[in-house]
Amino acid sequence: MGLSITNKRLILSILSLIIQLITLSFPTLTTSQSTTCRTSCGNIQIKYPFGIDDGCGSPYYRHILVCSESQKLELRTPSGTYPVRNLSYDDPHIVVTDPFMWACEDGENFRPTRPFSLDTSTRFKLSQQNEYMFFNCSEDNVIIQPKPMFCEHYPERCDSSCDSASYLCRHLPSCSFSFTSSSCCSYYPKASESLRLMLKYCTSYASVYWRNVGAPQPYDQVPEYGIRVDFDIPVTTRCLQCQDLLKGGGTCGFDTETQSFMCLCKDGNSTTHCKDHDLVQHNKRVHVIAGTVTGISAAGAIGIGAGIWYLKKVKTKAPVTCGVQSNENRLF
The missing domain is CATH 1.10.287 (Helix Hairpins)
Structure with missing residues (x-):
């Protein structure tokens, strides 16, 4: 049948x-991969070495930046996801805010918080322009004492004690009050691990970075709340050739499977530059980035x-x- x-x-x-x-x-x-590499998130420009789409930028910073549905750029770290306030490529750094840290409106209500940390496998590091204020610390476990003025200018030559008579504790940025010496002390962290150790014996903290405003010294820097994270920009000959306008003006990226270098072009991908005769054509295998599949x-x-x-x-x-x-x- x-x-x-x-x-x-x-x-x-x-x-x-x-x-x-x-x-x-x-x-x-x-x-091709380059057609889906977004170049901005909100009002923040995204370019090499970063990418908010997989396969774009440098693999050293893969899955580090996230663009939310509301077009807000965020930084992923082992301790959480943090809103990005500013991203500079000329003076390579990112400024993030920690919604869990102390704020002026908290006053002396020192709510418990978590320490900010960085992934040591990435090329990020805490900036030396950061300074932290710790609140309600245990004097049995933390050395809380005033530091001489010398330490404000050369913190690397001083010990790691928490300065109870610091400028920041006496002049809280954007706040209309100041703490007593026993409630606040400032500290220059050498690594994110230092923050974790300090918060074992302190109730809360606030991060301040010294922003350069280009004025004559000593007024060239002003304190602002936030965490400054410095980063390296890996520069390779292949990436420079890829970006060269005379050679097609491609976008530096990487193969999402092997993480090897890939020059992303309008007509396909190449291992060198967009005008290379060995350019991978559309009809050949292309490792597509997040949002698509291979x-x-x-x-x-x-x-x-x-x-x-x-x-x-x-x-x-x-x-x-x-x-x-x-x-x-x-x-x-």
Whole structure:
């Protein structure tokens, strides 16, 4: 007996679905990586060595920056995700805010907080322009004492004690009051690990960085709340060639599977620059970044697999007359 009308219609529906899934999947094969590398998040410019799409920028900073649905740039660290206030490439640094740290409106309500930390495998480090204020510290565990003026200018030559008579504790930035010497002390952290150790014996903290305003000394820096994180910009010959406008003006990126260098161009990807004769063309294998997939989409693959499985199942049940298909029992 041949296939029933119901089975034939079902098979045609499955074939139609498979064709649609394949058709929808082909654009991902013809989209080069650079066309989906976003260059901004909100009003903050995103360029090398960073990327908010996988495969863009340097692999050293992969999955570090996140652009939220509300177009807010955030920095990922082991201690959490922090809003980015400023990102500078000329003086390479990021300024983030910690929503858990003490703020002026808290007054002497020292709510418990968590220490900010950095991933040591990345090329980030706490800036020497940071200064921290710790509140309600245990004097049995923390050396709390006034420091001489010399230490304000050369903190690296002083010990790691917490200065109870610091300028910041006496002149809290943007605050209309100041703490008594027993409630606040300032400290220059040498590493994020120092913050964790201090917060074991202090209730809360606030981070201040000294922003350079370009005025004559000693008024060239002003204190602002935030955490300044310095970063390196890895510069390679291949990246410079890739970005060279005379050679096509590509975008420096990397293969999302091997993390090897990739120059992202409009017409495909290259291991050198966009005018290289060995440029990877659209119809060749391209490792696509987040938001797309390599080759056919996952949904397409599942749909095709399910369709093939069903066709095989039906085909095994379909009668065959002496090994020859007739018009009644053929599937295609």
